[in-house]
Amino acid sequence: MERENMVKSVSRALDIITLVSLKKGGLGVTEIANQIDINKSSVYRILSTLVQYGYIEQDSETGRYKLGYKFLEISSKLLESIDLRAEARPYLQELENLTNEVIHLVVYDQGEVVYIEKLEGNETLRMHSKVGKRAPMHCTSVGKAILAYLPTNVVVDILERKGMPMHTDKTISTKEELLQELVQIRKNGYAMDLEENEYGITCIAVPIFDHLGKVIAAASISGPTMRMTDERLSHLKSQMISMGNRISKRLGFESRIS
Numbered sequence: 001m002e003r004e005n006m007v008k009s010v011s012r013a014l015d016i017i018t019l020v021s022l023k024k025g026g027l028g029v030t031e032i033a034n035q036i037d038i039n040k041s042s043v044y045r046i047l048s049t050l051v052q053y054g055y056i057e058q059d060s061e062t063g064r065y066k067l068g069y070k071f072l073e074i075s076s077k078l079l080e081s082i083d084l085r086a087e088a089r090p091y092l093q094e095l096e097n098l099t100n101e102v103i104h105l106v107v108y109d110q111g112e113v114v115y116i117e118k119l120e121g122n123e124t125l126r127m128h129s130k131v132g133k134r135a136p137m138h139c140t141s142v143g144k145a146i147l148a149y150l151p152t153n154v155v156v157d158i159l160e161r162k163g164m165p166m167h168t169d170k171t172i173s174t175k176e177e178l179l180q181e182l183v184q185i186r187k188n189g190y191a192m193d194l195e196e197n198e199y200g201i202t203c204i205a206v207p208i209f210d211h212l213g214k215v216i217a218a219a220s221i222s223g224p225t226m227r228m229t230d231e232r233l234s235h236l237k238s239q240m241i242s243m244g245n246r247i248s249k250r251l252g253f254e255s256r257i258s
Contacts, residue, residue, distance in 0.1 A: 012038060013046050017067070020056060026064030075252075084217060085116055087250040088208070091243050092219060096121050098239070101223040104205075106135070106142045107216060108150075111158040113143045116217075138164045138178055139171045141193035141205035142218035147178075148185035149207050149215035155182065171196045189241045191218075192233075195225060202228035204236055206244030211252025219244060 015036050020027055029047065033040045047065055050056035054070035088105050096103045096119040105117035112134045137143030137158060147155050156175065164173050172178045185191045193203040205220035221236060 009046065012036070012042070013050060016043065016046055017050070017055065020065055021067050023066075026059055026062065026066035028064050032065070084208075084251065088217075088219065088247045089117065091247050092117060092119055095219075095221065095239070095243055099221055099223075099236070101221050101227075104142060104203075104220045104222060106146075106218050106220075108137075108146045108218075109134075111137065111162050113137055113140060113146065113218070135197070136162060136165070136167075138162075139167050139193065139196040140220075141191045141203035141222075142220045144178075144182065144185060144193070145191035145205040145207045145218040145220075146215050148182040148191060149209075152179070155179070167197050168195055168199050170194060188237075189244075190237055193220075193222075200225055202233070204228075204233055204240055206240045208244055209248040209251070209253040213253060216251075219247065 016032055019032060019035060027035075029040050029043050032038075032047075033043045036043075047056055047058075051058060051065075051068070054068045054073075056065050057068040058065050084107070085105065092103045092105060099121065101121045103117075103119040103121065104115055106113040106115050113136075115131050115133050115135070118131050135143065137147050147158070150158075159175050159178070164171070164175070164178070166173055172181065189206065191205045191207075193201075193205070195202060197203075201222055202225045203220045203222040205218045207215045208217040208219060210216045219240075221240065
């Protein structure tokens with residue numbers, strides 16, 4: 001019976017926390033009691049305990065209760081512990097199973113992308129990419145997916161420092177043309193590499209955002225151009241955007257790409 005009462009108290013405390021979190025200006029004891037059908041004395045006792053531990057605080061002027069800074073402390077620890085590769089892997093595997101193509105996960109570092117995950121798929125495809133290898137941003141779908149969400153001055157600085165070497169005759173080689181494409185990528189929510197990095201290989205990529213809304217990574221599907229037809233790419237776009245959204249959400253980002 002004691003255990004049952006304890007579980008009930010915890011359940012009520014969580015209900016109160018949820019209720020308080022929904023009201024920016026906080027709630028009073030009576031309002032809480034009315035909304036979750038608990039008597040005021042019980043609500044007050046639970047609130048007092050939550051205040052004691054920092055999960056709830058009381059506004060000294062209004063007397064209303066609102067979320068305490070303890071939640072901020074806990075959430076920051078959670079965010080610090082999030083492992084991008086581990087969080088993304090189930091979604092990358094899902095995409096690999098669906099397409100049988102090569103799947104990449106990269107992070108942005110010092111004006112380049114670094115491959116941190118590569119799933120090979122079941123189809124035969126020879127690519128230069130491998131985990132730990134760096135690649136340019138201007139001619140890869142993952143690089144362009146990240147560039148599109150960086151400030152323009154940062155993009156220009158990267159292009160000026162790294163240059164825009166031609167990897168194939170389809171590589172975008174002027175800053176103006178690339179900046180125009182980045183605008184389109186932001187509108188579409190995905191980026192393409194149409195044999196711009198390697199001949200015979202077409203890629204589609206989406207950006208991945210952290211809890212602050214900052215672009216930190218990108219994921220892509222790569223396949224031979226003969227398999228990556230316009231029809232197939234059109235079908236893959238929505239799946240890629242959905243995957244990018246889901247990974248970003250796991251990192252604490254409120255989705256804005258659709």
